[in-house]
Amino acid sequence: MDAPVDASVIVAGAGPAGLTLASELRLAGVDVIVLERLPRPTGESRGLGFTTRTMEVFDQRGLLPRLGEMGTSNAGRFGGLPVDFGVLDSVHQAAKTVPQSVTEAMLEEWARELGADIRRGYELLGIRDTGEVVEAEVGGPDGDEFQLTAPYLVGCDGGRSTVRKAAGFQFPGTAATMEMFLADIRGVELKPRLIGETLPGGMVMAGPLGDGGWTRIIVCEHGAEPRRRTEPPSFQEAAAAWERITGIDISRAEAGWVSAFGDATRQVTEYRRGRVLLAGDAAHIHLPAGGQGMNTGIQDAVNLGWKLAAVVRGTAHPELLDTYHGERYPVGERLMLNTKAQGLLFRSGPEIQPLRAVLAELIRYEEVSRHLAGMVSGLEIRYDVGPGSHPLLGRRMPHLELVGERRKTSSTELLHPARGVLLDLEDNSRLRNRAAGWSDRIDLVTAAPHGLTQDSPLWGTPAVLVRPDGHLAWAAPGSHHDLPMALDRWFGPSRFQRA
Structure with a gap:
């Protein structure tokens, strides 16, 4: 490639997927620039902990000690119904107490140690794939605009991805039908409520977050219309909905942060268009059931990183990049399926209770628990690596x-x-x-x-x-x-x- 480039790969977005991808590229010796619109991390923690598969992924890079002590458990849920994840074959349990902000801080520190060029306050404005390189138009923190060029660009820039739109990826699916609130609050006494416990007016959840007196709440009011927001909702909106459902006034609580989300479910038809690729929420959005979005995004990045690095360095066949879509698209499809199913189970009213009761009976059978736990944890994933009879072909290497x-x-x-x-x-x-x-x-x-x-x-x-x-x-x-x-x-x- 004769044209001068600024880096081998440009990554848009410094969330968990983008930071993981940058680190994987650096481990392979590939130079990478990460562009992040926000000047500093928000401190918000939509995700709380990791699935069993992500624990394995972090362990295989030696990252778990960086996270310190964490609460782990084999107790899981599917649509609010309890599932024993102990039936799975793994040396790890799911982590339950690590805020996403802590995960992001760890990943950013790791990426910087490895030499990733992370530029905060730089917004991707547009891209052009010339067939030889990708030209990225960038807005700097001082309002200046300039161009960066790289052989490949990866969009890890979230559900409203600029990369996805600019590169013309198709993003079919279903629009949101409702709105839910998520907040971390303190200063009020709330009894713990498990997700899936429904009341006539909707569903609420409350759970302590460890030290500091913080409690995480989720509020889903029946009939709440989805809104397209450009700013986070006020806590008073969430508190009012909580009171309408439970009759309890929490309006005097201190809110650390508040967010709103819906049940829109979409997936791009292809994870790669020429020299532009997508990972994480840029490729798939869904109801955040069990924090699977962050975990799937991290695993997208781990699947892509070594392949992209090998192609950039010229050691692997360019067709290797096609296996990224071939392997991760089906994973995204399963993610859409199980989050839709869970949404129906814990958001619907009394009419869904007979189905919940029957499913609760079925979950008592180990095979059913193993199937649902494998789907949610990611341990069911098996890639097509070619024909063969060995039971582990395409699966992860067990800890040995x-x-x-x-x-x-x-x-x-x-x-x-x-x-x-x-x-x-x-x-x-x-x-x-x-x-x-x-x-x-x-x-x-x-x-x-x-x-x-x-x-x-x-x-x-x-x-x-x-x-x-x-x-x-x-x-x-x-x-x-x-x-x-x-x-x-x-x-x-x-x-x-x-x-």
Whole structure:
């Protein structure tokens, strides 16, 4: 590419998805500029905690210690109905007590440490994909306007994404039919109310947020018409709705922040148009049931980051970027489906109670709980990595303790550098020799499994190829592609071929 560029990738938006993507790119040595319209973080925390899958994702990059102590639990809900997430196979439980503001602060610190160029107060005004580069029109904090150029641009700029609109992405779905309030308040005594407990006038939720005396409330009043707002609602609006539903006056409470949201459900028809890609809320919006939006956005970024980095660096086939849409679009579809279903369950009036009662009975069966918990947590995700019979193909590598020649490690720790890993569990030098041409992009690790039992899906598996996002791309036996074919597909030609 002959034209001068300002960075290899421009990311619009410094929310969880944008910051995660910037960090993943930097781990691969790709320079990135992050443009964020807001001069400083808002401090708001719509998301509260992480799903089990996001806990795994953060663990594979060594990030969990940065978050300090956190409350975790296997207790989950689907549409307000209790579901035991302990039926899932993971070393982690879902985190319940980490505000989104804390998550964003951690991710921004990590991205800056890795060398990401994060520019706050810079607003993306428009873009043009020339076919060779993407030209971004940017407004600076002093009112000046200028242009930045990069081979690729990724929109992580939220539900009202400028990138999505400017690049012409189609965004079909359903408009909002109602409005709900979300607020953190203190100074009033409120009994805890679980989401899903309905009253004649609507649904309310209240739950303590730990130290500081703060309580999170959600207010959903039957018949509340959606409004297109340009500013957050006043707390008095939320307090009035709370009083109409419960008969309790909370208007004297102190509100840390207040937000309004609806149940609009939309997903772009493609996650990539030429050199412009979307991730997070820019690609999909929905009712925020269980905080899945933030978690899905982070996982979008982890799926995209290593692929985009490999294409930018010229080590992988450009077609690798097509697998981003192929793998994440179905995840977004499932997200739309389950949030719509949950919305019907906890927002509707008495007419829905018979359905809730029947579903509550079904949830007592472990298979039903496993299905719903897997859908909400993200643990059900399985990518199409090619034909094969191994039960883990396309799924995430389970946490496995390993004993190497020099030290103990684990499959999770091996992914900290965000490189691919060929894990040789039987000290097969011929296998490692076949992968030697890719050793500049993947780590060849020989280690013995520790504590592996016969009920593990890895029992009897001599070797696996793990992508940087933690998903298995090849396993022996059980893959119909041989190892060099799998390496070429996911990591590009060997360095010997390129030479």
